[in-house]
Amino acid sequence: GDSVTQMEGPVTLSEEAFLTINCTYTATGYPSLFWYVQYPGEGLQLLLKATKADDKGSNKGFEATYRKETTSFHLEKGSVQVSDSAVYFCALSVRQGGFKTIFGAGTRLFVKA
Protein backbone atom coordinates (compact mmCIF):
# COMPACT_ATOMS: atom_id res chain seq x y z
CA GLY A 1 0.00 0.00 0.00
CA ASP A 2 0.90 3.66 -0.06
CA SER A 3 3.35 4.77 2.60
CA VAL A 4 5.75 7.51 3.65
CA THR A 5 9.05 6.97 5.42
CA GLN A 6 10.95 9.82 6.96
CA MET A 7 14.09 9.98 9.04
CA GLU A 8 13.68 9.42 12.72
CA GLY A 9 14.37 12.21 15.12
CA PRO A 10 14.97 14.05 17.11
CA VAL A 11 17.30 16.18 15.06
CA THR A 12 19.25 18.74 17.07
CA LEU A 13 21.02 21.58 15.28
CA SER A 14 22.65 24.85 16.19
CA GLU A 15 21.19 28.07 14.85
CA GLU A 16 22.26 28.82 11.24
CA ALA A 17 23.09 25.17 10.55
CA PHE A 18 21.93 23.41 7.36
CA LEU A 19 18.89 21.17 7.70
CA THR A 20 17.97 18.07 5.73
CA ILE A 21 15.09 15.79 6.68
CA ASN A 22 14.85 12.78 4.39
CA CYS A 23 11.52 11.52 3.10
CA THR A 24 10.78 8.68 0.70
CA TYR A 25 7.42 7.38 -0.40
CA THR A 26 5.67 4.42 -1.99
CA ALA A 27 2.54 5.08 -3.97
CA THR A 28 0.48 3.75 -6.82
CA GLY A 29 -0.46 6.40 -9.30
CA TYR A 30 0.76 9.97 -9.11
CA PRO A 31 0.63 11.40 -5.63
CA SER A 32 1.00 14.99 -4.53
CA LEU A 33 3.65 15.48 -1.87
CA PHE A 34 3.62 17.76 1.14
CA TRP A 35 5.56 18.88 4.15
CA TYR A 36 3.55 19.91 7.17
CA VAL A 37 4.85 21.47 10.39
CA GLN A 38 3.38 21.14 13.86
CA TYR A 39 4.30 23.57 16.62
CA PRO A 40 3.64 22.59 20.25
CA GLY A 41 -0.03 22.50 21.16
CA GLU A 42 -1.19 23.21 17.63
CA GLY A 43 -2.53 21.39 14.61
CA LEU A 44 -0.60 20.84 11.41
CA GLN A 45 0.22 23.67 9.03
CA LEU A 46 1.09 23.16 5.41
CA LEU A 47 4.70 24.19 4.88
CA LEU A 48 5.12 23.43 1.18
CA LYS A 49 3.86 21.13 -1.54
CA ALA A 50 4.65 19.71 -4.97
CA THR A 51 2.10 18.15 -7.26
CA LYS A 52 4.21 16.60 -10.02
CA ALA A 53 7.66 15.25 -10.72
CA ASP A 54 10.52 17.79 -10.64
CA ASP A 55 8.32 20.42 -8.98
CA LYS A 56 10.06 22.32 -6.20
CA GLY A 57 8.00 23.51 -3.27
CA SER A 58 9.36 26.35 -1.17
CA ASN A 59 8.25 28.48 1.76
CA LYS A 60 9.95 30.41 4.59
CA GLY A 61 13.40 29.32 3.38
CA PHE A 62 12.43 25.63 3.28
CA GLU A 63 12.60 23.71 -0.01
CA ALA A 64 11.79 20.23 -1.26
CA THR A 65 11.92 18.76 -4.76
CA TYR A 66 9.62 15.98 -6.01
CA ARG A 67 11.99 13.29 -7.28
CA LYS A 68 10.02 10.55 -9.01
CA GLU A 69 13.11 8.54 -9.96
CA THR A 70 14.18 8.17 -6.33
CA THR A 71 10.63 8.48 -4.88
CA SER A 72 11.90 11.15 -2.52
CA PHE A 73 10.87 14.56 -1.22
CA HIS A 74 13.64 15.66 1.12
CA LEU A 75 13.16 18.86 3.13
CA GLU A 76 16.05 21.35 3.25
CA LYS A 77 16.78 24.73 4.75
CA GLY A 78 20.06 26.56 4.45
CA SER A 79 20.08 28.26 7.84
CA VAL A 80 17.73 27.18 10.63
CA GLN A 81 16.47 29.43 13.41
CA VAL A 82 15.35 28.64 16.95
CA SER A 83 11.78 29.38 15.82
CA ASP A 84 11.99 26.45 13.38
CA SER A 85 11.89 24.02 16.31
CA ALA A 86 8.83 21.86 15.65
CA VAL A 87 7.75 18.48 14.33
CA TYR A 88 7.88 18.07 10.55
CA PHE A 89 5.66 15.60 8.70
CA CYS A 90 6.14 14.41 5.17
CA ALA A 91 2.90 13.36 3.47
CA LEU A 92 1.45 12.18 0.22
CA SER A 93 -2.05 12.49 -1.09
CA VAL A 94 -3.69 10.17 -3.56
CA ARG A 95 -7.12 9.92 -5.04
CA GLN A 96 -8.67 6.64 -3.97
CA GLY A 97 -12.33 7.31 -4.39
CA GLY A 98 -11.80 10.36 -2.30
CA PHE A 99 -8.54 12.02 -1.32
CA LYS A 100 -6.48 10.16 1.23
CA THR A 101 -3.47 11.81 2.84
CA ILE A 102 -0.85 9.51 4.34
CA PHE A 103 1.70 10.89 6.77
CA GLY A 104 5.17 9.87 7.79
CA ALA A 105 5.95 9.39 11.47
CA GLY A 106 7.20 12.94 11.91
CA THR A 107 10.66 14.27 12.72
CA ARG A 108 11.17 16.48 15.73
CA LEU A 109 13.64 19.30 15.18
CA PHE A 110 15.35 21.15 18.03
CA VAL A 111 17.37 24.25 17.16
CA LYS A 112 19.74 25.59 19.83
CA ALA A 113 20.71 29.24 20.07
Place this chain on the structure above:
Amino acid sequence: KAGVTQTPRYLIKTRGQQVTLSCSPISGHRSVSWYQQTPGQGLQFLFEYFSETQRNKGNFPGRFSGRQFSNSRSEMNVSTLELGDSALYLCASSSEVTEAFFGQGTRLTVV
Protein backbone atom coordinates in the same frame (compact mmCIF):
# COMPACT_ATOMS: atom_id res chain seq x y z
CA LYS B 1 -11.44 33.31 5.64
CA ALA B 2 -12.02 31.35 8.84
CA GLY B 3 -9.93 28.24 9.32
CA VAL B 4 -10.95 24.76 10.41
CA THR B 5 -12.63 24.87 13.81
CA GLN B 6 -12.66 21.91 16.15
CA THR B 7 -14.62 21.74 19.37
CA PRO B 8 -14.05 21.15 22.14
CA ARG B 9 -10.29 21.71 22.45
CA TYR B 10 -9.97 19.47 25.49
CA LEU B 11 -12.04 16.61 26.88
CA ILE B 12 -11.70 14.23 29.77
CA LYS B 13 -13.86 11.10 29.70
CA THR B 14 -14.10 7.89 31.69
CA ARG B 15 -13.55 4.44 30.26
CA GLY B 16 -16.73 3.02 28.80
CA GLN B 17 -18.26 6.40 28.00
CA GLN B 18 -18.78 7.74 24.53
CA VAL B 19 -17.65 11.03 23.06
CA THR B 20 -18.57 13.22 20.11
CA LEU B 21 -16.11 15.63 18.52
CA SER B 22 -17.06 18.35 16.09
CA CYS B 23 -15.31 19.89 13.10
CA SER B 24 -16.38 22.88 11.03
CA PRO B 25 -14.43 23.01 7.75
CA ILE B 26 -13.31 26.03 5.81
CA SER B 27 -16.22 27.56 3.94
CA GLY B 28 -16.59 25.92 0.53
CA HIS B 29 -14.61 22.79 1.45
CA ARG B 30 -16.66 19.66 1.06
CA SER B 31 -14.09 17.06 2.13
CA VAL B 32 -13.42 16.48 5.82
CA SER B 33 -10.89 13.96 7.11
CA TRP B 34 -10.18 12.83 10.64
CA TYR B 35 -6.86 11.69 12.10
CA GLN B 36 -5.73 10.31 15.43
CA GLN B 37 -2.34 11.42 16.70
CA THR B 38 -0.57 9.58 19.52
CA PRO B 39 3.09 9.56 20.58
CA GLY B 40 3.38 5.85 19.84
CA GLN B 41 1.48 5.53 16.56
CA GLY B 42 1.94 8.96 15.04
CA LEU B 43 -0.74 10.30 12.72
CA GLN B 44 -3.26 7.72 11.67
CA PHE B 45 -6.06 8.24 9.17
CA LEU B 46 -9.54 7.53 10.53
CA PHE B 47 -11.93 8.42 7.70
CA GLU B 48 -12.83 10.96 5.07
CA TYR B 49 -16.26 12.37 4.26
CA PHE B 50 -17.36 14.18 1.13
CA SER B 51 -20.87 15.50 0.58
CA GLU B 52 -22.20 13.53 3.54
CA THR B 53 -20.73 10.22 2.29
CA GLN B 54 -17.80 8.34 3.75
CA ARG B 55 -15.31 7.89 0.90
CA ASN B 56 -12.30 6.44 2.70
CA LYS B 57 -11.78 4.62 5.94
CA GLY B 58 -8.67 3.72 7.90
CA ASN B 59 -8.05 0.65 10.02
CA PHE B 60 -9.91 1.51 13.19
CA PRO B 61 -12.52 -0.55 15.05
CA GLY B 62 -16.21 0.06 14.57
CA ARG B 63 -16.30 2.03 17.85
CA PHE B 64 -15.01 4.93 15.76
CA SER B 65 -17.64 6.43 13.52
CA GLY B 66 -18.36 9.70 11.86
CA ARG B 67 -20.85 11.63 9.85
CA GLN B 68 -21.06 14.76 7.78
CA PHE B 69 -23.95 17.16 7.54
CA SER B 70 -25.29 19.02 4.54
CA ASN B 71 -23.34 22.14 5.56
CA SER B 72 -20.12 20.03 5.49
CA ARG B 73 -19.68 20.13 9.26
CA SER B 74 -18.56 16.77 10.54
CA GLU B 75 -18.75 14.88 13.80
CA MET B 76 -16.72 11.98 15.01
CA ASN B 77 -18.00 9.58 17.64
CA VAL B 78 -16.10 7.09 19.76
CA SER B 79 -18.15 4.65 21.80
CA THR B 80 -17.08 2.50 24.74
CA LEU B 81 -13.93 4.52 25.31
CA GLU B 82 -10.69 2.76 26.17
CA LEU B 83 -7.58 4.20 27.79
CA GLY B 84 -5.77 3.76 24.48
CA ASP B 85 -8.16 6.17 22.79
CA SER B 86 -6.44 9.05 24.57
CA ALA B 87 -5.01 11.13 21.75
CA LEU B 88 -5.11 14.34 19.80
CA TYR B 89 -7.86 14.09 17.19
CA LEU B 90 -7.26 16.26 14.16
CA CYS B 91 -9.71 17.27 11.50
CA ALA B 92 -8.69 18.49 8.06
CA SER B 93 -10.77 20.03 5.31
CA SER B 94 -10.00 20.35 1.64
CA SER B 95 -11.57 21.36 -1.64
CA GLU B 96 -11.37 19.40 -4.90
CA VAL B 97 -7.60 19.78 -4.95
CA THR B 98 -5.45 17.72 -2.62
CA GLU B 99 -4.26 20.25 -0.08
CA ALA B 100 -5.59 19.70 3.44
CA PHE B 101 -6.01 22.40 6.09
CA PHE B 102 -5.98 21.27 9.70
CA GLY B 103 -7.76 22.42 12.80
CA GLN B 104 -5.99 22.74 16.14
CA GLY B 105 -7.34 19.42 17.30
CA THR B 106 -9.27 18.04 20.23
CA ARG B 107 -7.17 16.58 23.03
CA LEU B 108 -9.09 13.60 24.45
CA THR B 109 -7.99 12.06 27.73
CA VAL B 110 -9.63 8.82 28.86
CA VAL B 111 -9.25 8.01 32.55
